[in-house]
Amino acid sequence: MDVLEVDHPLAKARLTTMRDARTDSAAFRAALHELTLMLIYEAMRDAPVRVERIHTPVARTDGYELANPPLLVPVLRAGLGMADQAHKLIPDAQMGFVGMSRDEETLKPTPYMESLPESLAGRPVFVLDPMLATGGSMKYTIELLVGRGATDVTAVCALAAPEGIRVLAESGLPVRLVTASIDERLNDSGFIVPGLGDAGDRQYGAV
Ligand SMILES: O=P(O)(O)OC[C@H]1O[C@H](OP(=O)(O)OP(=O)(O)O)[C@H](O)[C@@H]1O
Ligand SMILES: O=c1cc[nH]c(=O)[nH]1
Numbered sequence: 001m002d003v004l005e006v007d008h009p010l011a012k013a014r015l016t017t018m019r020d021a022r023t024d025s026a027a028f029r030a031a032l033h034e035l036t037l038m039l040i041y042e043a044m045r046d047a048p049v050r051v052e053r054i055h056t057p058v059a060r061t062d063g064y065e066l067a068n069p070p071l072l073v074p075v076l077r078a079g080l081g082m083a084d085q086a087h088k089l090i091p092d093a094q095m096g097f098v099g100m101s102r103d104e105e106t107l108k109p110t111p112y113m114e115s116l117p118e119s120l121a122g123r124p125v126f127v128l129d130p131m132l133a134t135g136g137s138m139k140y141t142i143e144l145l146v147g148r149g150a151t152d153v154t155a156v157c158a159l160a161a162p163e164g165i166r167v168l169a170e171s172g173l174p175v176r177l178v179t180a181s182i183d184e185r186l187n188d189s190g191f192i193v194p195g196l197g198d199a200g201d202r203q204y205g206a207v
């Protein structure tokens with residue numbers, strides 16, 4: 001599996017804000033918004049473009065537009081904090097939604113919502129979720145997408161644990177990962193270490 005760790009001072013600075021336990025919800029959301037722009041920018045680096053001739057006020061030149069914009073799929077709740085920013089960079093993208101909540105005892109994902117186009121054949125898909133921990137939620141989401149014909153999935157995550165990366169790599173699913181950091185490990189409660197805590201709670205409050 002291809003893994004791109006976006007190792008950039010600006011990404012590190014936003015991630016530091018998100019990690020810091022003193023950061024309040026508003027500042028956490030703002031940092032995630034800005035980090036998302038950076039992750040999507042890197043994730044789109046090799047996206048195919050269509051070339052067309054245009055006129056500037058001065059001369060004719062080549063113009064470029066995305067040949068096949070990805071479907072954006074935020075995983076609720078925490079992925080919602082990445083959705084608008086990804087859409088800002090890729091305004092032509094369609095958006096689907098998956099709702100998933102991890103059982104904090106078993107660490108298994110419990111899906112509660114799914115709103116996706118019927119066929120994803122031939123369409124790249126970007127799954128937006130700040131956290132890849134055990135990998136259970138992401139694997140479940142990608143299986144849903146593959147069930148609808150997706151063959152080209154990018155998981156866009158602020159943080160990833162080695163355990164979750166291994167689960168995706170060994171799944172054989174057609175996925176690559178773009179993340180701002182591969183952290184050390186999971187703790188006994190399934191939280192990423194050093195991590196940033198619960199990404200949903202830190203944005204929206206504890207449920
Ligand atoms: O890799 P995993 O072990 O499956 O954990 C990662 C999942 O946990 C978090 O969601 P959570 O279940 O806390 O839901 P929330 O976004 O509503 O807070 C996170 O946003 C991922 O979806
Ligand atoms: O560290 C973690 C692990 C799973 N989900 C989160 O929000 N944070």
Ligand SMILES: [Mg+2]
Binds near residue numbers: 078198199200201
């Ligand atoms: Mg949560």
